[in-house]
Amino acid sequence: MKILVAVKRVVDYNVKVRAKADGTGVETANVKMSMNPFDEIAVEEAVRLQEAGKAKEIVAVSLGVAACQDTIRTALAMGADRGILVETDAELQPLAVAKLLKAVVEKEKPELVILGKQAIDDDFNQTGQMLAALLGWPQGAFASKVEVGADAITVTREVDGGLETVALKLPALVTTDLRLNEPRFVKLPNIMKAKKKPLDVLKPADLGVDVTPRLVTLKVQEPPKRQAGIKVDTVAALVDKLHKEAHAI
Amino acid sequence: MSILVIAEHDNAALKAATLNTITAATRIGGDIAVLVAGHNCGAVAQAAAQVAGVKKVLVADAPHYANQLAENVAALVVGLAGGYTHILAPATAAGKNTLPRVAALLDVAQLSDVIKMESADTFVRPIYAGNVLATVQSSDKIKVMTVRGTAFPAAAATGGSAAIETVAPAADAGVSSFVSQQLTKSDRPELTAAKIIVSGGRGMGNGENFKLLEDVADKLGAAVGASRAAVDAGFVPNDYQVGQTGKVVAPELYIAVGISGAIQHLAGMKDSKVIAAINKDEEAPIFQVADYGLVADLFVAVPEMSKELDKLKAG
Numbered sequence: 001m002k003i004l005v006a007v008k009r010v011v012d013y014n015v016k017v018r019a020k021a022d023g024t025g026v027e028t029a030n031v032k033m034s035m036n037p038f039d040e041i042a043v044e045e046a047v048r049l050q051e052a053g054k055a056k057e058i059v060a061v062s063l064g065v066a067a068c069q070d071t072i073r074t075a076l077a078m079g080a081d082r083g084i085l086v087e088t089d090a091e092l093q094p095l096a097v098a099k100l101l102k103a104v105v106e107k108e109k110p111e112l113v114i115l116g117k118q119a120i121d122d123d124f125n126q127t128g129q130m131l132a133a134l135l136g137w138p139q140g141a142f143a144s145k146v147e148v149g150a151d152a153i154t155v156t157r158e159v160d161g162g163l164e165t166v167a168l169k170l171p172a173l174v175t176t177d178l179r180l181n182e183p184r185f186v187k188l189p190n191i192m193k194a195k196k197k198p199l200d201v202l203k204p205a206d207l208g209v210d211v212t213p214r215l216v217t218l219k220v221q222e223p224p225k226r227q228a229g230i231k232v233d234t235v236a237a238l239v240d241k242l243h244k245e246a247h248a249i
Numbered sequence: 250m251s252i253l254v255i256a257e258h259d260n261a262a263l264k265a266a267t268l269n270t271i272t273a274a275t276r277i278g279g280d281i282a283v284l285v286a287g288h289n290c291g292a293v294a295q296a297a298a299q300v301a302g303v304k305k306v307l308v309a310d311a312p313h314y315a316n317q318l319a320e321n322v323a324a325l326v327v328g329l330a331g332g333y334t335h336i337l338a339p340a341t342a343a344g345k346n347t348l349p350r351v352a353a354l355l356d357v358a359q360l361s362d363v364i365k366m367e368s369a370d371t372f373v374r375p376i377y378a379g380n381v382l383a384t385v386q387s388s389d390k391i392k393v394m395t396v397r398g399t400a401f402p403a404a405a406a407t408g409g410s411a412a413i414e415t416v417a418p419a420a421d422a423g424v425s426s427f428v429s430q431q432l433t434k435s436d437r438p439e440l441t442a443a444k445i446i447v448s449g450g451r452g453m454g455n456g457e458n459f460k461l462l463e464d465v466a467d468k469l470g471a472a473v474g475a476s477r478a479a480v481d482a483g484f485v486p487n488d489y490q491v492g493q494t495g496k497v498v499a500p501e502l503y504i505a506v507g508i509s510g511a512i513q514h515l516a517g518m519k520d521s522k523v524i525a526a527i528n529k530d531e532e533a534p535i536f537q538v539a540d541y542g543l544v545a546d547l548f549v550a551v552p553e554m555s556k557e558l559d560k561l562k563a564g
Binding site: 221 | 316
């Protein structure tokens with residue numbers, strides 16, 4: 001089968017993000033950017049399926065500014081076969097991303113699409129579900145295990161209170177949760193090889209998609225900071241404070 | 250304004266998160282209808298009709314709604330959506346699974362994890378793990394959003410007397426099916442509903458050591474949680490996870506044990522009323538948000554805490 005994975009370039013996991021002083025957005029100048037961690041899990045899952053002989057080709061897709069090519073190259077270094085960048089400087093919201101990905105899916109005709117469950121920048125947790133809906137496909141969101149059969153997949157999902165397993169007819173879409181796998185470290189020779197793998201660049205207009213945002217951000221601000229309290233010296237003092245002062249126990 | 254709230258339930262009981270979402274709906278203002286999609290879910294509809302502030306309960310009862318498959322529930326909601334200005338669901342695993350499908354099929358944006366209603370079209374939601382709050386205006390004809398339960402108090406479960414209407418089920422999409430579920434069996438309260446939470450991090454060392462926390466939790470009537478690091482390390486199941494990519498909680502008391510306090514964890518618990526932290530590293534960032542900090546070896550401190558709680562109980 002052919003697998004399509006979507007990868008997003010986001011502010012690195014370890015960066016402490018700050019609101020711009022004028023409240024128009026967050027400070028992203030000179031900030032380290034990386035692949036969204038859940039998307040790394042998506043690429044890893046696709047590569048493992050290929051290594052297990054279940055997948056023939058893996059196509060990594062990213063959407064956004066030209067620098068997203070770096071994110072695609074990382075996916076190629078992890079083992080994806082080729083990349084597609086839908087290049088635009090416009091702000092892309094989940095519905096627009098889902099529509100662009102739908103157009104790519106219709107061209108590429110994969111049997112399985114894998115995305116991260118959530119991007120750690122805008123924290124929307126929507127794109128996979130929206131894409132599945134637009135395609136009329138079933139979804140296995142928040143997956144912790146994926147088993148591929150001949151014409152269906154079985155997905156174990158992280159739900160409140162435990163796990164749920166669903167069977168989905170192919171073609172299908174999966175969004176990844178933390179425990180699905182542990183992504184591999186990329187080795188230097190693979191980074192060199194990835195530079196030679198094909199990477200096509202398209203524009204939203206080539207795909208006939210209107211990406212106009214539906215949501216307008218009026219203001220971005222930091223929430224009130226919580227103040228540090230006191231340190232106590234003993235467990236007895238801690239329990240005493242929680243009981244007599246905080247009335248919490 | 251006419252608001253549809255999608256009820257979270259297990260066909261037997263209405264889940265508490267629904268009550269918080271109903272309060273969020275009242276902040277927008279207008280008539281509130283609650284949709285109960287399930288199978289043999291009459292008791293849930295009855296419970297929803299009792300909730301204060303609810304005008305109407307819609308019940309769609311069919312076998313293909315028994316397990317809340319997103320494909321089927323979304324199709325049902327889309328069919329009902331025409332009459333509403335807002336569609337709300339709790340920002341739970343079920344709400345997050347289904348609602349983006351609804352939004353996409355309606356060709357509207359979705360807002361996730363809304364924590365404040367500024368007006369009928371303007372809402373506040375956290376981004377970047379809650380490090381910043383975005384005030385967002387929607388120009389769509391129907392506003393579709395998931396609501397963060399901890400940001401809104403629960404509506405009163407009684408006092409209402411809504412009319413119950415049956416709605417025709419949509420067709421089974423036939424592309425997905427429920428196979429099984431393995432729910433964590435516990436007599437402790439649910440994380441998102443608990444008044445006290447005792448949470449462990451990487452410092453716990455292994456899953457076995459979580460028994461120390463369970464012992465304290467049981468004496469406090471508390472739930473047990475964990476940081477992502479502890480889940481990643483395989484100490485505990487994912488549904489224990491508190492943080493940006495896990496559950497968001499705001500209990501009366503949050504006791505963080507062996508948790509360093511990464512921003513991704515703080516995102517899930519910093520709205521707790523009182524935070525206590527036990528960590529052997531006095532530089533751990535968790536102490537910057539804790540009301541009460543104890544620099545100590547948790548393997549000594551936690552069993553000692555258990556004894557202190559016994560003393561407290563004995564008076």
